[in-house]
Amino acid sequence: MADHAAHTDGHAEHKLEIFRGLVKFKSNTQKIWGGVLIFLSLITIVEVALGYIKPDSLNGHILGLKILNWIFIILTLVKAYYITWDFMHMRDEVSGLRRAVVWTGVFLIIYLIAILLVEGEYIYQVYKNAAVSFDF
Amino acid sequence: MDTTVAPTGTEGQTWGGGGSNPLKASYGKMMMWFFILSDALTFSGFLAAYGFSRFKFIEEWPIADEVFNHFPFMHGTDAPMFYVALMTFILIGSSVTMVLAVDAGHHMDKKKVSFYLLLTVIGGLIFVGSQAWEWKNFIAGEYGAVKTKGGKILQFTDAEGARVALNEFVTVGERPVEALGNNEGIWYQSDDPIGSTYTIDEVRKGFAANPDLRIRTQVLQVDAETGASHKTMLSRKSLYLN
Numbered sequence: 001m002a003d004h005a006a007h008t009d010g011h012a013e014h015k016l017e018i019f020r021g022l023v024k025f026k027s028n029t030q031k032i033w034g035g036v037l038i039f040l041s042l043i044t045i046v047e048v049a050l051g052y053i054k055p056d057s058l059n060g061h062i063l064g065l066k067i068l069n070w071i072f073i074i075l076t077l078v079k080a081y082y083i084t085w086d087f088m089h090m091r092d093e094v095s096g097l098r099r100a101v102v103w104t105g106v107f108l109i110i111y112l113i114a115i116l117l118v119e120g121e122y123i124y125q126v127y128k129n130a131a132v133s134f135d136f
Numbered sequence: 137m138d139t140t141v142a143p144t145g146t147e148g149q150t151w152g153g154g155g156s157n158p159l160k161a162s163y164g165k166m167m168m169w170f171f172i173l174s175d176a177l178t179f180s181g182f183l184a185a186y187g188f189s190r191f192k193f194i195e196e197w198p199i200a201d202e203v204f205n206h207f208p209f210m211h212g213t214d215a216p217m218f219y220v221a222l223m224t225f226i227l228i229g230s231s232v233t234m235v236l237a238v239d240a241g242h243h244m245d246k247k248k249v250s251f252y253l254l255l256t257v258i259g260g261l262i263f264v265g266s267q268a269w270e271w272k273n274f275i276a277g278e279y280g281a282v283k284t285k286g287g288k289i290l291q292f293t294d295a296e297g298a299r300v301a302l303n304e305f306v307t308v309g310e311r312p313v314e315a316l317g318n319n320e321g322i323w324y325q326s327d328d329p330i331g332s333t334y335t336i337d338e339v340r341k342g343f344a345a346n347p348d349l350r351i352r353t354q355v356l357q358v359d360a361e362t363g364a365s366h367k368t369m370l371s372r373k374s375l376y377l378n
Contacts (some may be wrong), residue, residue, distance in 0.1 A: 059363030120191025
């Protein structure tokens with residue numbers, strides 16, 4: 001039981017504020033409801049609303065990508081950051097462990113996406129311009 | 137006290153990690169981080185492969201709003217992406233109940249742990265069940281279309297651009313088929329029920345008889361005014377079908 005008591009104490013020291021102290025919660029349970037449920041739901045509601053309305057004003061392109069898609073990507077990254085940092089307590093780890101996990105993931109995911117999307121675009125051009133039937 | 141390493145009761149066990157705490161994390165927690173990393177990479181692989189397919193078929197890809205527009209118990213209602221959104225919220229809800237179960241576990245509250253875990257399991261079952269239901273609907277489809285010899289898909293719409301199902305304007309004609317009796321047929325062979333597919337002549341006749349129908353191709357077009365993309369509609373005059 002002593003072990004379990006120490007365990008409880010260790011967890012009581014998780015930070016109760018999020019967004020660098022902008023919002024502070026009274027207890028861990030409140031933080032779960034306020035942070036996880038409300039914050040993640042808010043972002044998702046914005047995403048769903050934008051995806052449903054698809055405002056014409058967001059159809060312009062920045063760096064070859066629709067503004068609407070930029071908004072989705074950025075909101076998704078915000079979610080991923082929040083979930084990893086706070087929900088999974090990544091910020092309580094030492095910087096070595098943080099970097100080992102985050103940079104490995106970031107590098108490999110960007111690499112994978114870049115390679116596959118470039119390749120996909122290339123095959124699209126072949127389909128479009130080559131004189132072969134479509135479903136060879 | 138050191139906040140990052142908590143005794144886990146596995147000290148001295150094989151899986152206890154030998155008591156050393158590299159990067160101030162217990163053996164179990166560090167391995168959990170690396171599991172999460174590898175899990176993230178697995179799903180990135182899936183999602184990047186999806187992106188690959190979409191870039192490869194950027195024009196042919198169906199419009200998501202038209203594919204995922206069903207909602208359970210609301211048959212015939214057009215609810216684009218609502219069910220997808222609902223599943224996202226169910227997923228968020230399950231994460232919340234899971235964390236609440238973990239939190240209750242830290243307080244050694246067995247009843248609350250069981251309750252929140254039960255809610256998590258129910259949320260998970262609803263989510264997986266929803267996926268199965270949605271994909272079943274998606275694969276079955278509801279309008280039908282014509283596939284050309286080159287593999288392109290032609291869909292039919294009314295004058296306003298709303299999809300029209302084949303069975304709304306095509307009449308099934310005679311089929312030169314003979315039913316085989318019990319001692320002639322082979323038990324593992326069967327045909328589609330008559331009326332489930334149409335010949336191109338039947339579609340052509342139905343199309344000619346309905347002057348309001350239009351044909352939509354897969355090719356994407358960008359609206360010059362709004363910047364929104366939509367599929368190309370063919371004008372009736374350009375078609376030999378008339």
